Amino acid sequence: MAEALEAAERLCARRGARLTEIRRRVLELVWRSHQPVGAYTILERLGRERGRVAPPTVYRALDFLIAHGLVHRIASLNAYIGCAHPDRDHIGQFLVCSGCGSAAELDDRRIDRAIRSGAEAAGFAVERPVIELAGRCPNCRERGRDART
Amino acid sequence: MAEALEAAERLCARRGARLTEIRRRVLELVWRSHQPVGAYTILERLGRERGRVAPPTVYRALDFLIAHGLVHRIASLNAYIGCAHPDRDHIGQFLVCSGCGSAAELDDRRIDRAIRSGAEAAGFAVERPVIELAGRCPNCRERGRDART
DNA sequence: CCATGCAATGTTATAGTGTAACATCCGCGA
DNA sequence: TCGCGGATGTTACACTATAACATTGCATGG
Structure with a gap:
């Protein structure tokens, strides 16, 4: 930090x-x-x-x-x-855990490519993708924790 | 409708x-x-x-x-x-045009797979993805329109 | 040194989005 | 009929964000 x-x-x-x-x-x-x-x-x-x-x-x-x-x-x-790496042109894909409320940044190029090509196939030019994946982080998965306390 | x-x-x-x-x-x-x-x-x-x-x-x-x-x-x-097809288990990917304010639903399996596998590689289990792609629809692209008036 | 111009901040008020909590209504089955 | 549960009504409020205008402060040229 x-x-x-x-x-x-x-x-x-x-x-x-x-x-x-x-x-x-x-x-x-x-x-x-x-x-x-x-x-x-x-x-x-x-x-x-x-x-x-x-x-x-x-x-x-x-x-x-x-x-x-x-x-x-x-x-x-x-x-x-x-943002963990403000230098690169970041897209910003987030893994948001509904167990503990934490969030991690992903920045997966495959996802970015899939999105842009899928959108392009519909004639759409993506400018600011919003990718926020609610789910379970490894920790909370393991513990089988319920929603954030 | x-x-x-x-x-x-x-x-x-x-x-x-x-x-x-x-x-x-x-x-x-x-x-x-x-x-x-x-x-x-x-x-x-x-x-x-x-x-x-x-x-x-x-x-x-x-x-x-x-x-x-x-x-x-x-x-x-x-x-x-x-939602245009509430029957199927919908994921909901949206193309949101910043020119005319319209939005279209995409539901591209490739995107969904890329997301789930990318997240899984980080040990994360996606439950409710939020995919909202701001950009330009075909119409507004062509017209070179500015942001929504 | 001072003027002056622009970016940053302060201040007040209000717009926009969403929910808690409790009351009431209404249909349906025991 | 009674009671129950789901749906709606009602009031009040919490939370998120911005408009509009005043003030400050600092760099820069005269």
């Missing part, structure tokens, strides 16, 4: 983007949570450090981070998660 | 599920919109016919329709769309 922050610093420096205090802090909070985290959770945690913080502050930071590929949004959860 | 409604009737009859007046009406409204439609839009339209209608009425009908595969939810749009 410290690594992810450094990578973010480097990436922003290279692009001339400003990783300000707030943006950095939000990125850190996103990473610190080992699960996808909601904007209002970030809001609350950020508020603990800086007194009253309003929603736009958090959403603006998230917009910036997403625009630079440092964070992904998971639409089916209304939640945000750090 | 009339066809879709009949198919829904049959399917519910076969399952002993009750396609009540409200549920039927909501399904009709979902189909009538040729784009994915928001719950509050349905709410408003339903309200025009029946006087005041509260959100839970619509959400409960949608929950029922989704549970029976008659309607899909598109998470990236917070919107709902009728």
Whole structure:
């Protein structure tokens, strides 16, 4: 995670983007949570450090981070998660465990190809695929755990 | 669409599920919109016919329709769309056009296989895939239209 | 050094999406 | 008829996100 922050610093420096205090802090909070985290959770945690913080502050930071590929949004959860490799042009495929609530990024080229070719066969040009696979992670599978407690 | 409604009737009859007046009406409204439609839009339209209608009425009908595969939810749009073939076990892959706002269902087996095998390779068991491909439909591609007006 | 212009942040209010909790109704079988 | 369960009505609220405008702060050229 410290690594992810450094990578973010480097990436922003290279692009001339400003990783300000707030943006950095939000990125850190996103990473610190080992699960996808909601904007209002970030809001609350950020508020603990800086007194009253309003929603736009958090959403603006998230917009910036997403625009630079440092964070992904998971639409089916209304939640945000750090991107493990913001350098490459990431597609973002997610494995979302309904047992423990964790999410892992997949980025499988075969899936990407299958999607693009399937869509192309219908004459459709994919621009922003949303791939979010709800299911069971290896841990929860083994334990036969029920839905997230 | 009339066809879709009949198919829904049959399917519910076969399952002993009750396609009540409200549920039927909501399904009709979902189909009538040729784009994915928001719950509050349905709410408003339903309200025009029946006087005041509260959100839970619509959400409960949608929950029922989704549970029976008659309607899909598109998470990236917070919107709902009728399912063209509720009989088969549908996976639900959607092509969402950012030009005209329309959405088409794909259901490509190759995509489904790629996803399941990719996830399985990570030890993950997919239960409810969310596949929503934002891009350009053939029409909007041709016209080079800008984002939905 | 100051002006000034632009990006970032602060602030207030509100829009949009979804659910909890409890009351009521209605049909059906014991 | 009574009671039961599923469906609907009703109220209130939680959660997610953005619009609109004010303010700050910093780089940059005059």
